[in-house]
Amino acid sequence: MSTPSAAQSAAQPAAKSAAQPARRGPYAKSRQRRESIVAAAYAVFAAHGYRGGSLQDVADKVGMSQTSLLHYFPSKRDLLLAVLHQRDTITQDGTPRDPEQTLADAVVRQARFNETVPGVIELYTVLCAESVTDNHPGLEYFTERYERLRRSYLRAFTALADEGRLRPGVDPGRAAASLIALWDGIQTQWLMAPERIDMAGCLRDYLDLVVLPA
């Protein structure tokens, strides 16, 4: 309060009348730089987890100093959140499903796609479980993701039930949680024995059991 000049931080290019700090914004290559940092952090966290991966590992991978890295992401926590957001972008997590596609086709297609993207499944599996440990900055992301996903599949199963296409006796709410659980769990087994586990097949089997043909 005693230093009113420092309190003015919002940059409005029109309002440069008074004695403003005159922020200039990031330089041209800044965006690419941030992206390459996130990509490196993505790989490091996928391979070692959040606690097991260090900022130095990430900086080395990008080819910059750890200090410069902290200029872009002021804490390891911020970097993790950027990586999780990047995962959403890659997998289009949270994007509504194409209404032309059946639920089963959409799930199977996504499962097959994820299999081809190096590191996505490692990153998701490792960080998700790690996030339930004490004081993990990823917990909120994963709890919210689960709630959103369960709501989404609940809606899908309820719609199918209304058409009479849900197998009698199946509870849409538990089926939603179960589908997500099956997907998560089969990914863990796939990571340990990729040639022995048919992720898409297991998901297809489950959905064929739960939803009746049109």
Add this chain to the structure above:
Amino acid sequence: MSTPSAAQSAAQPAAKSAAQPARRGPYAKSRQRRESIVAAAYAVFAAHGYRGGSLQDVADKVGMSQTSLLHYFPSKRDLLLAVLHQRDTITQDGTPRDPEQTLADAVVRQARFNETVPGVIELYTVLCAESVTDNHPGLEYFTERYERLRRSYLRAFTALADEGRLRPGVDPGRAAASLIALWDGIQTQWLMAPERIDMAGCLRDYLDLVVLPA
């Protein structure tokens, strides 16, 4: 198996003829001490993971110095393996199922039991996913556990199929992997929202879908 030197713990009082080092074996309270260390490590790894939990944390919890702890478990890795073995003991993992019980009853019963044991599900979920990260000493334990469990459930589903009690179209191998996956995955969701997730209910639902009534 491959470390016979460490396996020499059984005291043979008869073989003290030559110039032997005259091992005396552990003292009376040693066994309890080891058990309390494993219990503390169990809690620490469940709450923080393997990489996130430190030997100092464990030593503090037991009330001994970190150096003394290392007298009982010469490395953090050894401590982890002891904790994983302890988990098997608690959950009776690897113990054959009571033949009087149906598969579904056994699974549901075990799921309900695990829910009541503090830390088991945290420990399992956190360490299992962490074990797929680089150079994690738990990987072998979990891969072998998955192979053993899949074989076990494959046998159970195959037996049911022979009785004509497997729903037509269900593949016993994929069903075995799927049952384990569902179980693992539902535990993760339960950890994040225990009051919203019915683990036993989801497992029961799945088995009711897959196996037909007698």
Add this chain to the structure above:
DNA sequence: GTCAAATTCGAGTAACCACTCAATTTTTAT
């Protein structure tokens, strides 16, 4: 070209890590 903001980094910090070593204290078989 000027000049301030954006970017970069070397050098620290204080804390923590798993683990070692040498020495002391405690137990227990004799």
Add this chain to the structure above:
DNA sequence: ATAAAAATTGAGTGGTTACTCGAATTTGAC
């Protein structure tokens, strides 16, 4: 009681951690 093994520990070892600070360099709007 004695003596030797088992148990315990304080003090270190070399390493890593996330993060800070101050200063130098690079950029780009004017």
